[in-house]
Amino acid sequence: MKGLAKDLKRLVASERVRTDPEDLFAYSADATYYIKRGRPDAVVLPENTKEVSALLKYAFHHAVPVTPRGAGTGLSGGCTPLRGGIVLDMKRMGRILDINRRNMSAGVEAGVVLADFHKAVKKQGLFYPPNPQSMNVCTLGGNVATRACGPHGVKYGATGDYVMGLEVVLPDGSVIAPGGLVSRSSAGYDLTHLFTGSEGTLGVITKANLRLLALPPAHRTAMVTCETIEQAGEAVSEILAGGTLPAMIEFLPRMAIAAMNRYITPPLVTEGKAYLLIDLDGTRDEIQAQADQILGICRRMGVLDIRVIEDEQEAATYWTARSNIGGMLLAMMKKAINEDVAVPRDRIPEFVREIQAMASTLSRVVLGIAGHAGDGNMHPSIFFPEVNSDAENEAEAVIRKVVRLGLSLGGTVSGEHGIGFHKAEFLHWELGEVQIRLLKRIKKAFDPKGIMNPGKLWKEGR
Amino acid sequence: MLDLDAYRDAMAKCSHCGLCQATCPVYREDFLQTHLARARMDLIRAVLVEGELPVTKRFREVLDRCLLCTNCSRTCPAGVPVDEIVAAARNRVYQGKRRDPVRRRLLRRFMGQRGMKGLMGKAGTVAHKMGWTPAELAPPASKPFEKRYKGRISTEGKARARVAYFVGCATNTLYPDTGKAVVDVLVHNNIEVVIPEGQVCCGMPALADGDLALVQEMARKNVPVLAACDVDAIVTDCTSCGLMFKSKVVKALPADDPLRPRAEAVAAKIWEVTDYLDHVGLTADPPPLAESYTYHMPCHRSWTPTLDDAPRSLLGNIPEAELVELEEPDRCCGAGGTFFMDFKELAEGIRSAKLADIRRTGAKTVLTQCPACRSFLRTRLEDRRVTHPIVLLAEAYNL
Numbered sequence: 001m002k003g004l005a006k007d008l009k010r011l012v013a014s015e016r017v018r019t020d021p022e023d024l025f026a027y028s029a030d031a032t033y034y035i036k037r038g039r040p041d042a043v044v045l046p047e048n049t050k051e052v053s054a055l056l057k058y059a060f061h062h063a064v065p066v067t068p069r070g071a072g073t074g075l076s077g078g079c080t081p082l083r084g085g086i087v088l089d090m091k092r093m094g095r096i097l098d099i100n101r102r103n104m105s106a107g108v109e110a111g112v113v114l115a116d117f118h119k120a121v122k123k124q125g126l127f128y129p130p131n132p133q134s135m136n137v138c139t140l141g142g143n144v145a146t147r148a149c150g151p152h153g154v155k156y157g158a159t160g161d162y163v164m165g166l167e168v169v170l171p172d173g174s175v176i177a178p179g180g181l182v183s184r185s186s187a188g189y190d191l192t193h194l195f196t197g198s199e200g201t202l203g204v205i206t207k208a209n210l211r212l213l214a215l216p217p218a219h220r221t222a223m224v225t226c227e228t229i230e231q232a233g234e235a236v237s238e239i240l241a242g243g244t245l246p247a248m249i250e251f252l253p254r255m256a257i258a259a260m261n262r263y264i265t266p267p268l269v270t271e272g273k274a275y276l277l278i279d280l281d282g283t284r285d286e287i288q289a290q291a292d293q294i295l296g297i298c299r300r301m302g303v304l305d306i307r308v309i310e311d312e313q314e315a316a317t318y319w320t321a322r323s324n325i326g327g328m329l330l331a332m333m334k335k336a337i338n339e340d341v342a343v344p345r346d347r348i349p350e351f352v353r354e355i356q357a358m359a360s361t362l363s364r365v366v367l368g369i370a371g372h373a374g375d376g377n378m379h380p381s382i383f384f385p386e387v388n389s390d391a392e393n394e395a396e397a398v399i400r401k402v403v404r405l406g407l408s409l410g411g412t413v414s415g416e417h418g419i420g421f422h423k424a425e426f427l428h429w430e431l432g433e434v435q436i437r438l439l440k441r442i443k444k445a446f447d448p449k450g451i452m453n454p455g456k457l458w459k460e461g462r
Numbered sequence: 463m464l465d466l467d468a469y470r471d472a473m474a475k476c477s478h479c480g481l482c483q484a485t486c487p488v489y490r491e492d493f494l495q496t497h498l499a500r501a502r503m504d505l506i507r508a509v510l511v512e513g514e515l516p517v518t519k520r521f522r523e524v525l526d527r528c529l530l531c532t533n534c535s536r537t538c539p540a541g542v543p544v545d546e547i548v549a550a551a552r553n554r555v556y557q558g559k560r561r562d563p564v565r566r567r568l569l570r571r572f573m574g575q576r577g578m579k580g581l582m583g584k585a586g587t588v589a590h591k592m593g594w595t596p597a598e599l600a601p602p603a604s605k606p607f608e609k610r611y612k613g614r615i616s617t618e619g620k621a622r623a624r625v626a627y628f629v630g631c632a633t634n635t636l637y638p639d640t641g642k643a644v645v646d647v648l649v650h651n652n653i654e655v656v657i658p659e660g661q662v663c664c665g666m667p668a669l670a671d672g673d674l675a676l677v678q679e680m681a682r683k684n685v686p687v688l689a690a691c692d693v694d695a696i697v698t699d700c701t702s703c704g705l706m707f708k709s710k711v712v713k714a715l716p717a718d719d720p721l722r723p724r725a726e727a728v729a730a731k732i733w734e735v736t737d738y739l740d741h742v743g744l745t746a747d748p749p750p751l752a753e754s755y756t757y758h759m760p761c762h763r764s765w766t767p768t769l770d771d772a773p774r775s776l777l778g779n780i781p782e783a784e785l786v787e788l789e790e791p792d793r794c795c796g797a798g799g800t801f802f803m804d805f806k807e808l809a810e811g812i813r814s815a816k817l818a819d820i821r822r823t824g825a826k827t828v829l830t831q832c833p834a835c836r837s838f839l840r841t842r843l844e845d846r847r848v849t850h851p852i853v854l855l856a857e858a859y860n861l
Contacts, residue, residue, distance in 0.1 A: 018494070020520040025508065026494075026501035031478045033504070045493065072495060073480045091493045115484070137483040327539020330477045 001041045001064065001084070008042055008086070011054045016092070018043040027087045030074035032422055034335055038081035040067065045089045049167060049175060049206045052088065056204065057173030059086060059451055066171075067453050068200040070111065070142030073134040075338050076420030078146060078199045082455035088204060090141050096120050097207070104212045105164060105181055110141025110205050127215040129156035129247075132416065133323040141205050146418035147197040151248035151279075151322075154240075154374025156213070158416065160196045167207035168195050171447045181209055194442070199418050200453040202446040216247070216281035220291060221315035224298055225272035225305035229253075229356070232274035233349030236373045238297045240345070244290045248279040250322060251348070251373035259328040263321035272304050274352075276373065277322055279315075325370065326381070333366070335384040337395060341406035342377040342415030354405050355380055358398060364391040367398060377415035378406075403429070419457050427458055463716050464674055466510055466550040473511070473547060475540040476503040482534040482544075487794035488527055491811045497527055499534035499544045506551045517555060525551055526560075527805060529798035530670055531761035532705075546713065552672025560671040569671075573663035573680060577635025578602045600636045600837040607638035614656050615645055621654035623742065626691040628684075628707070628732075630700040631663050632833030639849070640699050640833070643856035644735050648697070650859055652745045660687045664703040669710060670799050677714045681725060685711065689724035696728060697735045699850055701760040701769070701831045702799070707732040708765035734763075734831060736851050737772035748858040750781040755854060756825040757785060758816070758839065759792045760832035773829060773851035780858045786823040793819070797838035809838070817842055829854060 005019045018024075019042050028037040041064075046052045059066045065085030072079055081087050090111040097107035101124055108117060114135040121128050131150035132138055138148070144166070149158035165179030179185065179192030195202055226232040232251060239246070252260070252275040261267040268275070280290045291308060298306050309315040321328075330336050343351045352369055359367035366385065371378030380402045382395045403413050403426050413419075413426035428436055436458050446452075482499040483489055489498045496505075502524060508514040509521055530545040538544070552560060561569065572578060607629055625648065633641045648655050662683045668676035688696055688707075698704045712725045733741070755777075763769045770792075777783060796802060796812030820828055820843065828848040830836055840848040 018496070020518075021515060022505055022518070022520045022524055023494070023496045025505060025515065026496035026498075029478070031480065033478050043495075071480055071483055072478075089493070089495065094493075113484075134479065134481065137480055324539040327477060327479055327481070331475055331540040334474060336477060 004041050008044055012051050016045040029080045030072045032077040035422055040081040040087040041084050043087045045092045047092045052169045052204050052206055053173045053175055056169050056171055060172045063449050065451050065454050068204045070139030071137045073138045075417045076422040078418050078420035099124055106210050106212055108140050109207055112140045114138050121212055125215050126212040128212055130159045144196050144205055144208055145199050149416035151250055151372050153372055154249055155245050155247050160193055162211045163196050164211050165209040166192050166195055166205055168203045168205055170203045171452050183211055199456055201443055201456055218284050218287055220280045220287050221309040221318055222278040223307040224276040224303055226274045226303050229274045229352045230349045232276055235301055239294055242293055244293045246278045247281040249374040250277040251371050253368055255368050256325050256370050259325055260321035263317050333383040333385055334387045337382045339380045340415045340417040341411055343406050343409045343411035345376045347409040351409055364394045421456055424459050464550045464714050466554050469547045469550055472542055473503050473507050476542050481537055485533040485537045487812045491808055496524055510551055510554050529801050531794050536764055549669050549672055553674045556672050558673040558675050576663055577631040602635045603638050607634045607641040611645055611657055615649055616654050617649050617652050622652045623694045624654040626656045626658050626693045626696045628696055628698040630703040633699055637833055643853045644699050646861040647852055647856050650746055656691055658687045658691055664706040666702050666706050681711045685721055685725045685728055688728045695733050695738055696731045697733050697738050699735050701734055702762045704732055704734045705762040705765045734769055736776045737769050740772045740776040744779055748780045751858040752782045753827055754784045754786055754825045755827035755829050756788055756823045758830040760830055760835055761794050777851055786825045788819045795835045795839055797834040799834050802838055
């Protein structure tokens with residue numbers, strides 16, 4: 001793309017336009033680098049909406065592809081620049097614009113890091129629940145663009161439930177602000193939530209108004225060791241049906257516990273087949289009542305062990321370990337692929353059992369499963385002891401089987417990671433061709449030239 | 463042997479999760495993915511291992527623009543040893559010639575005699591006064607530590623332990639007050655101190671330059687001297703010297719090197735002094751000292767699990783001394799050895815967040831074990847003193 005860099009440097013300060021091969025390489029992928037990389041023609045780091053608008057106007061006029069990017073932690077290739085063009089790194093738009101305690105809302109730029117936002121609202125006694133496990137680095141813009149969620153989903157829902165309004169730059173450079181500062185609206189088509197989860201294919205999200213809750217006064221962590229997977233599944237159902245709604249309830253297999261024990265003292269016994277890591281929140285009395293109920297249910301079911309962690313610092317080590325499982329297992333393996341199939345809550349035991357049956361037939365890769373049991377969002381993961389074409393083939397085949405299984409149980413191909421390019425084919429399976437055609441027409445209405453994040457969501461040429 | 467080929471598997475462990483964005487001081491300033499451990503690992507592999515991309519000026523900049531602070535490795539769920547890989551990559555690219563010959567000669571001499579002294583020291587003082595050296599660099603002390611303390615410093619009664627004291631370059635010529643406090647506090651607590659003769663620099667500056675030969679040269683002088691000491695422990699006041707002896711010196715030697723067993727013996731005995739004292743406990747109760755201080759954690763600290771909290775715990779023994787915690791005590795200050803001289807603006811940016819955090823505490827005394835942090839922070843904290851934690855303890859004892 002001749003003259004691109006020169007043109008872009010007229011629109012934003014030259015040090016924020018990068019075209020060296022090393023920089024283009026650094027922006028070639030997200031955490032799915034091993035599946036596919038792209039090569040952008042330029043990386044641009046805008047600092048405000050005006051710059052984004054000018055950049056899109058230029059890209060629209062010259063039909064240059066644009067791929068927005070947050071922290072690049074995605075697990076489905078959403079920000080991989082498949083058709084070259086411009087990667088828009090939004091990290092420099094990282095200001096928290098306001099925290100409105102009386103309206104329980106906050107205005108943020110797209111590049112704000114989730115954990116920083118958590119901290120900032122907490123200082124005012126407020127709470128923003130979505131907590132994908134990359135929260136220490138991932139951006140709110142990326143969260144909105146993928147409808148990210150995390151363990152809090154069971155009680156508090158996903159990012160989409162907190163988006164009240166957005167500022168979006170459309171592909172032609174015009175700026176719109178669907179939604180606003182109210183938590184409900186019946187004003188026509190809900191564009192706010194159409195952009196939420198649009199993965200950068202309709203425009204660039206530059207700002208968001210997010211709904212906040214009051215910070216729960218207290219927390220307590222519990223770890224339940226179950227004899228079997230069925231027992232763990234049944235415990236989850238019983239706990240929820242019994243009226244206790246934990247803030248988080250994570251399903252962990254034995255394999256994950258072995259890795260987590262690096263962080264936990266005293267280490268957990270590893271004779272259980274399944275574990276439930278639970279966080280209770282609320283007032284101290286509420287927590288005590290919830291804990292009593294859970295203890296009662298678990299005892300009645302005859303689980304192997306229940307550990308209630310009173311000390312908050314000690315409890316934090318469990319959650320740190322939980323968020324680091326993927327990386328820790330990777331320290332033992334050569335490569336990992338993380339999926340996020342979600343199934344109806346009552347089908348979890350069946351899903352897990354089938355997955356384990358599949359796992360036992362594998363010889364070149366290891367199939368493990370953990371997940372946010374409370375809302376059925378499971379994470380089947382494929383680990384490679386060695387990387388070679390046999391292993392790749394076996395992995396690909398088993399991923400397809402896992403996704404088919406999830407769909408057959410009434411689930412979805414993606415609970416929280418998004419589609420990107422990695423799951424494009426699976427989206428066809430889930431939605432069917434009529435819905436896919438409808439999506440394409442919606443896309444065309446927003447992005448007639450197809451410059452926004454091309455190659456994502458669905459298979460091209462179909 | 464800090465050879466890049468030995469790190470192929472380690473590099474492959476990087477899953478590109480990007481969690482290093484949370485703690486990389488350079489990334490937090492630049493906001494550019496290229497300057498992040500994830501991309502550094504990927505580029506080093508693509509350029510130096512696979513040869514997919516050529517070695518360019520920009521690639522060298524990506525290699526150089528790393529503090530070797532180890533924050534990314536600590537954050538990394540897979541524990542990728544990024545600092546070693548970057549050092550090995552620098553070694554591969556520069557072959558020990560990252561600096562021009564004049565500077566290399568100066569550095570070698572500096573390391574051989576542990577700091578600026580003699581002619582160099584005098585010239586350094588003059589240059590400092592004339593404003594020819596970076597203002598961030600503390601001026602050399604009038605009399606180096608080694609001229610003040612030598613040999614064996616015995617306790618009054620029977621000693622409960624004997625330690626060898628490794629005196630780093632900075633303590634030797636910039637901050638002999640630290641060295642004095644180390645000796646005084648140890649002896650006051652019934653621990654005999656031996657200062658072995660023939661020590662040279664720990665080798666860290668050479669490691670940062672990827673000059674493996676010079677790291678080995680230092681090791682060949684230090685290791686025999688330290689290993690020959692009949693002591694219970696080897697202490698250092700500098701967290702970076704400690705890091706070198708704990709894990710880097712051994713790795714810098716070839717696998718079959720006859721010196722390696724002795725380097726391992728040194729590694730097993732090396733302690734940072736506050737960590738050591740906190741471990742063995744104080745025998746003398748410190749009198750009260752009404753002082754409010756804050757603590758900046760040096761980046762090079764994860765070579766022992768207890769080092770993070772050692773100074774806090776040790777100084778907690780001083781009645782009336784009050785620690786005011788920083789909001790981010792573990793955030794890098796930007797010094798990075800001599801990094802601040804190579805990347806002035808960047809280091810300045812990293813430091814400004816640290817300074818704001820320090821000022822917020824209102825504490826008049828800032829403690830940190832790393833002499834580079836101390837010197838770099840001091841120049842922008844005119845109204846506060848910056849010193850080593852052991853100095854505060856020595857003050858409490860009135861030593």
